Amino acid sequence: EAGVAQSPRYKIIEKRQSVAFWCNPISGHATLYWYQQILGQGPKLLIQFQNNGVVDDSQLPKDRFSAERLKGVDSTLKIQPAKLEDSAVYLCASSFRGREADTQYFGPGTRLTVL
Amino acid sequence: AQKVTQAQTEISVVEKEDVTLDCVYETRDTTYYLFWYKQPPSGELVFLIRRNSFDEQNEISGRYSWNFQKSTSSFNFTITASQVVDSAVYFCALSEASGGGNKLTFGTGTQLKVEL
Numbered sequence: 001e002a003g004v005a006q007s008p009r010y011k012i013i014e015k016r017q018s019v020a021f022w023c024n025p026i027s028g029h030a031t032l033y034w035y036q037q038i039l040g041q042g043p044k045l046l047i048q049f050q051n052n053g054v055v056d057d058s059q060l061p062k063d064r065f066s067a068e069r070l071k072g073v074d075s076t077l078k079i080q081p082a083k084l085e086d087s088a089v090y091l092c093a094s095s096f097r098g099r100e101a102d103t104q105y106f107g108p109g110t111r112l113t114v115l
Numbered sequence: 116a117q118k119v120t121q122a123q124t125e126i127s128v129v130e131k132e133d134v135t136l137d138c139v140y141e142t143r144d145t146t147y148y149l150f151w152y153k154q155p156p157s158g159e160l161v162f163l164i165r166r167n168s169f170d171e172q173n174e175i176s177g178r179y180s181w182n183f184q185k186s187t188s189s190f191n192f193t194i195t196a197s198q199v200v201d202s203a204v205y206f207c208a209l210s211e212a213s214g215g216g217n218k219l220t221f222g223t224g225t226q227l228k229v230e231l
Contacts, residue, residue, distance in 0.1 A: 042221025
C-alpha cells in the first residue's frame, strides 16, 4: 500500500514570494491533515479536512495561508506572501475516518526555507 | 488545553544498551489515545505504537515496550538492545477531539543517539 506522498521535498524562496505544497493521502483515507514543524519542535496542526470539507482550521494563519482539497483526495497548501518565520517542515498526514482512535500516517514532508 | 511533555531533550547510549524515553501528558478527557512516533533524519514521521486510555496493560512488541500509567499520566517507551538504526527523534503525542475533528498534540521530542 502506497504511503502519503508529498512534493516538493525541498523549497527555497525569498520572503514575500508565494509557494505551494502538494499532498496525496493514502488511498481510502477520508481525513487529511497539514502540520507545521518548526526546527526543534513537535508538529503543530494547521488544518484538517474530512473529505473535501474543512473540519478544523483554527491554527491556520488565514491572512497568508490557504489550503484546499477540491475532490476529496489531493490537497494543496499555499503561503502567500511568505515570511521568514514560515521556514519549517510542512507535513501532510492522513487517517481513515478522522476519529480520535485513528492513527495518522505522515508523508516525508516539504522542507521550506524562506530567505 | 492538552499538553505533552518530553523532558529529555537528548539521550546518548552505546549500542545494545536499553533506553527509556519519558512522556508525561495532561488532558481533561476521560477517553484519549496516546502515540509514539519516530522521526529519522529523512524527516518522515513513522508510527510506532498507540494506546487508549482504558487499557493500561503494558506490552512488548519486538524490541519495543511501553509503560502506560494513568495515575502518573505517563506513557514511557523503552527500546531494548538499542541499535544504531534506532537513532532518531522520538515524539510522544496525545489525540484529542477538536472542533469536530481530531488532532495530535505532540511533545517537543527526544533526540536518541545510539553509538557503536
